[in-house]
Amino acid sequence: MVSRRTFLKLFGAALVGGVGVVAYAFGLEPLVRLSITKNQVKTPKWRYGPPLRIAALADFHACEPWMNAHRVRQIVAKTNALKPDVILLLGDYLSGMRMVFRSLPNDELAAALSHLSAPLGVHAILGNHDWWEDEAAQLRGGGPTAIGDAMKKVGISVFENDVLRLEKAGQPFWLAGLADQWALFPNKGLTRGRHVGLDDLDGTLEQIDDDAPVILMAHEPDIFPRVPDRVALTLSGHTHGGQIRLGGYSPVVPSKYGNKYAYGHIQENGRDLLVSGGLGCSMIPVRFGVPPEINLIEIS
Template identity: 30%
Template sequence: MKIESEKISRRSFLKQLFKFSFGTVLLSSLGLTYARYIEPKQLRISRIQLQSEKIPKSFDKIKMILFSDTHLGFNYSVEQFSNLIASINEAMPDIVLFTGDLIDAPNKYKEIGPVTQLLKELRAPLGKFSIYGNHDHGGYGTEIYKMIMEEANFELLKNEHKKIYNKMSDFIYISGLDDGMLGKPNPEKTFENIDTNVFTILLAHQPDLVEMVKDYPIDVQLSGHSHGGQIQLPFIGPIFTPSGSTNYVEGFYEVGATQLYVNRGIGTTRVPFRFLCPPELTIFTLRSLQ
């Protein structure tokens, strides 16, 4: 009886071990399938109000849409981009903002024309604005990206600011820094002659650039680059964030007197996975406290 019991226990142990191993492999396979094919296509829309006494009354309820990091060509197609453009237009923004990394490898990309046309179709009566990301400068892409944005009627802000008028005398500033990795960000030039009493939005690809500009007259910095880490684990958070987004990964932060918002981006880079970190469009509504 003792020998038989030992055999039964051994068989039972091996059976449980097989079940556990099979279950682990199955869950891992399902998790990889979800992270590779499902979550990267689950676009989330974040809706946020920006309130300030510096926002003119005529800008109350003005809607801005922020998108970032499409990385076209790396597991993100023109067809997907077309759907994104349709989603943005359906939201009827007054202002469209793009914070860089349009194409993953600009000098190797073959569908510049269709992408330019789709960007041109974005409708925003108060303007469309963009900045350089590291991938826009990388791959000999600086002039390619500039050409795309100019033909698509975007204002490409490189260490400069623009006045955005809603009524004849009412305006806010939208400013843009050059990329912090492959460009030459120059805050002094960017904020030269800015009226500190006017509401000022800064577009900066890397969120960590806020440490460079936090003492300048900025009300809100909008950034991308981090992808939210792309892969997050429960109780741990993102397992990797790129240089330039190690301190600020996603969502809102307060850095001195500046509010910082980090968008998770649309596409993926390096690895084609997203887990607990879906792609994001952010819709900001301006609210005047005057």
């Protein structure tokens, strides 16, 4: 039998430990930690040419204090220091949280991102929060979006069902980027689940006119079962790895597939998907077991 004194000691230790975990999840992991996650993707679809180094940044959710301009500039500097061939931004630049001092203005965020630099450029897609936080775009039932325009003004290309042919060392590849799958609230047309998507996977890939490898940017990973073998690599964000992740499992994942496409490098039927854990927080400012990350991907 445990004595009263022993019980109180154990209870006190558990209480202190619990407070420490909460402080870590609200303070240290989302605000301080920043991982460089290196991913190697080897695929026969990358048939020729040298390996391509991609830096992928997802889900900034820019706001104060959780993702202020100083934090964004730190991420930009660390990304540039990796010397990638190309930098890809995977959506959700706007916050969408209530527990904030203020959301970062579009021009301030775009100015911080404008310092990203890579030989093959900086290219972006939009995420659901970039649409949800844009009242004018919601009323129109379509773009342009304010954050998309702000990014274009500083030289970042924004893809919405678009493709671009690039080359490294004389070897071509295609970059394709989908419009968001959850862009509009349901009162703007036929719904897909809770929201209306503007993505057009077939129409996007039909713009490709040769057999060079394809890298696809799609904010939500739920599109992956429909991605054809033609695509060498699909890159997504959105899930944040669940924001809370223990032993490879996330209790809550914003995906109809649950943990199947929650995080990391997923291989399925000879196809490759990389889901970034992202950088910021959505809904609540908590991260535990999935620290903010910059993904450095080498495809060969």
